[in-house]
Amino acid sequence: MPVLLTLTSTAPDASALGFLLHKHPGRAQVFDLSVGRAHVFYPEASAERCTVALLLEVDPVEVVRGRRFSDHGTLAHYVNDRPYAAGSLLAVALGKVFGTAMRGTCVGHEDLADAALPLTVHVPVLPCRGGPGQVERLFGPVGWSVEAAPIPLDDAFPQWGDSRYVDVTLTGVVRLADALSHLYVLLPVLDGSKHYWVGPDEIDKLLRRGGTWLAEHPERAWITRRYLAHKREFVTDALTRLAALDDEAPEASDVAADPVECEATGNDDIGAEAIKTVPLVRRRKDAVLQALRDTGAHRVVDLGCGSGSLLHELLRDNTFTEVVGTDVSAGALALAERRLRLDTMSDRNRARLTLLQTSATYRDARLAAYDAIVLMEVIEHVDAERLPALVRAVFVHARPGCVVVTTTNVEYNVRYEGLGHSDLRHPDHRFEWSRAQFQSWAQSVAAEHGYTVEFRPVGDSDPEVGPPTQLGLFVRDQLVRGGVA
Template structure:
């Protein structure tokens, strides 16, 4: 199995830094299914192509503990995408995580990419476009004939896939890692709860908003209904998947309660309306889940979404359809790139601000900077803060012991820790605090989400 990645970013040989594989050497690595070879057919300033060639050991593969292949069955027609994805994740793991100490700015930059897979299983030649086009790729998928000499035999279940686009290399690798086995619809090893964690890690930032997320989840998880539901519940929690997606992912209807993400947004809106706010800041707005609800509420005359990530703001702009809003509606909503740990004069003077599931993404030693920027420099009339309640985590069956709910969380507070932090902020900056539960309450462990409303005291 062969996959090539080409860039014309100049100097193109920087691709070697991003992949952590030197363009001047051919290298071989042990892979779970055999041997993976990395080499560069072309490496110059104008263009650089990295090739991953997987040499499968069928005998060793079926003898592996986790193998789901029947003894002596040829693996290639059934799970080629799965084998290639595992090799991709194994050989380019550091690149997939977005790390490049030699060129950190390049690792964070979208570069032109061309990905080619000469032969890849797909039940439908149109499926690759449905999977990759929503992610910004231009897709050329050509069915491979059963026999070029016998056109009457028709096409095989394989396609030649060519993807072109401009993406961060880490994002491209994560998408390939998930979607190659999705195209095959099968894997070469047993699928268990660990696969849910892998899917959510690799799908962070793009899977929840994908129009085919249910299909992707089902096929990636081997059409396991319990695992698909577990994955979609966690997507709803972390990435704002509409709760009806949980039903659509299954073969039959299943009654699903409102998602925690939906309950959290409703609680934040109620707190904002209760404060009487008209001009609202959504700090750390991400891809715009809350912004959509804020814009729909007519009592908010001005809404500003703020995030440090330009990519997240671009997604939010698409989600909000800012380019098609009426002039009157467009005047009520704006987006701004800014860091929440530095004072920004443009954020001062608002009636209320929201930090919804934001503080836990910061290192704890950066919280004083956040406090000063929000409660001292911006100093809105009210601040609504939500954060996970770590005590509740033991009730999430799919969450490993002592694990955080999201891979980017730096900490998760107990109820006592959150109250201690909030009390200190209120005392230092002159805010009264009210604590509210969000989500189903457990008598001993509390609610899954903690919410605090900070109201600025009248200054003497």
């Protein structure tokens, strides 16, 4: 059978899936690709259940003509599984057909695009040398329940054993854009064979599609190596940039390829050099914690908590009597649970912690009247036109005693090799502000909503371009330093 993937929503008014995907359920569509055609159609579309199918019709002649197959050996160009098995060809089709949905863009239905939906993904034939367990290791940490059944080599001869292919079903409550990004990155990683040349632009693709979920994934090193075809320079660059989004510098072993993979690909020259990174993430957390202590905050919300990096630090300090972590991504909250070890956490700490799935741009009564809300490296991931909604949600509806905001300083980018003043530090950033831009925005927000704001540098401050990160501490006018009036 041709390459096939189906995605099913059982959310209320499930047929709204068509709006999110920008593909009308009432008609089939065909898209030309470099190696064939992609067909999009809906086997079912009702208010209770809606399924979209992506069928990839691969032209084997085009695969041979373009030499679009990475396995070694002349025969592999002519005899291969590309027309039947999910891999990089399917990932490219996902990017072309559902690219707008993968970016989370849906004008007029923004609330739906931000919402986590009950989704089921079915991939009937997925190459995976690691077997069902490997599928679980990749998709489980980002919020999916995995059913993966090995496909026999031949039903008539069970004694021959199983093939390297699995029939995979993923179920979860996941934002659609995240679900598509997971598939785009992880399907070719499991396959381990790309049909196109891996160049430097693949690093940006990986970071743009992987975003923060990859930075927090326990298998991020293995995923990065496989996605970038074990090219040491690319892997080093990608892991260093991912480390800037998390707490840990990549280990030497992260860059080195697995021996089995080196043997299979011929890339056995990958070194094990340590990657040295400035611990800016550590300084950022310390700056946020100090700002919270300066205001006397005890009940704190980490809005956009990701995998729980700051939550871990807040729970270590008994000054903070109630800690709330929120994120729009169910996968991120699942990672936070693992990172914080909720299953073995003491009863005392467990009673202090609450995890909530919610969006930073929508009013949520559960977040009202806390001492502090933290937006640590969050605002730059929000589309500029949606920042006013975030401001209303935080400064009007939640209205905490103080708000701590950190964001990148775009002026400092010239100090990073390969980045110019106008380049963004991360592909998922919607914007990056200079010190003057951040201060202008913060002062306007503070004046309009009854706060005062203080600015603090984070990281070593360069005399010409300032610090790498900037922090704004907003204190409500009725708040007295050291406690709420």
